[in-house]
Amino acid sequence: MSAVLVQTHGLVARYGDAQALFGIDFELHAGELVAIIGANGAGKSTFLKALTGLVGVPRQTVRYADENIGGLRPGEIVRRGLTMVPEGRRLFPSLSVEENLLMGGFAQRPGPWSLVRLYALFPILKDKRRLPATQLSGGQQQMVAIGRALMSNPQVLLCDEISLGLAPIVIKEIYDAMPAITAEGMSVVIVEQDVSVAQRVSQRLYCFQEGRVALAGDSKALTREQISAAYFGD
């Protein structure tokens, strides 16, 4: 097994007035694709937000590339190479497709990803680069959101519900792009509602339940029964 890139130990976080995470132990290895599943309110999104600095957590609870990064500002974390495709895409509506992608490159980390590389990965975006991002279809908007995150040349890409509200064929198209993304040595964490998609594309899988890890293991080795028991609780 390759080196541990991201590690949380006993991660506790609040979201608004409510406690959302109650001690998450999590590991992501270099070059790995890990899926997080769980019911609504299980703390999946809060967990990704805690990793990227959008939710404040104690410094020593998130470790990334031999450094404690918990509670750093999002800009400091993205400059270290950890970024997120946020839930609901959250493209900038006043910006064109290309401007959205350029915003993603604001941190100016060196690396393989550029507009040219992205347009090769998602050719449709090149044709629509001058359009306001919100005029694209849902699937194309999701490509922009993923592309925007890639433009920061991350080492770790966190994807929050990228298949939500998309047609199955579009979901397949987006996940088919994943090998090209991980081929660059990038590690990926996906939060996914669809358990079978999560199991198919990931190497390891965590199931969250009410802010705790209910199940963790090799995606292909876990059985349906184990997953549904962890998903719905006892």
Place this chain on the structure above:
Amino acid sequence: MVETLLQGVLLGSLYALFALGLSLMFGVMRLTNVAHGDLVVLGAFAAIAIATVLPWHPLAIGAALLVPGFGFGYALQRYLLNGTLGKDPLPSMVVTFGLSIVIQNALLQLFSADPRSLDAGALGIDSVQIGAGIALGTLPLLILIISLACTAALQLLFDRTALGRAFRAVSDDREIAELMGLDASKIYALATAIACALITLAGVLQGMRTTVSPSDGPLLLLFAFEAVIIGGMGSFWGTFVGALILGVVQQIGFHFDPGWGIWFGHLVFLAVLVVRPRGLFPRTH
């Protein structure tokens, strides 16, 4: 009638300079700067104070004040106004209202309540003959050109540059912009810095064209606000056109009776609010 319209356009172009900064600050951070008009007056008095010790032309003083104006705006936003921003618009309004009172009273202490002006020399009295017995002042024409140039420059900055992209991004979604690595507090400070440079320029030109007194601020704020609302929040050109409409309407009012101009302006402002509450050129998305 033609002359009234032309004079209205010239008056409106000065209002456009008042309004651009307000439009920029509201557009980028949804901040309603109640002290906007008082900052215009402060800029004018800064130039008046300098003119008493330096024998420069007011335009040169105005140009020299752009840099301190920019710096003042940056510091104002970074160290005072950023702390008032949030979902609730009230704190920023209360703080800028307080700032308005501070500026008015400080100017009253320093300069008394007397109206003052900047001596523009020959520029202040020259005019250009444009046929049919109509003559337009050289200074108001110069103000129109400056106003056009500032509107065009600000629109280009907003639409075509990396800084403009950052302005639009933090305005759309501050949290996600910060996730990309932007420091919103610095972007906001730059927006207010640019607004304050424009405010300083507007103040100096106002001081050259007419008189200023420490209590003028609220009325200037009202003109700027009306121009922004009439134009809609879609673009700086919208603000510019809104200001021209306000200027023309006021001038028509003045034509009938010297007491009617400002009142006519308010009527048109209210009419636009009733008929097109989002202004004449609203944001399309």
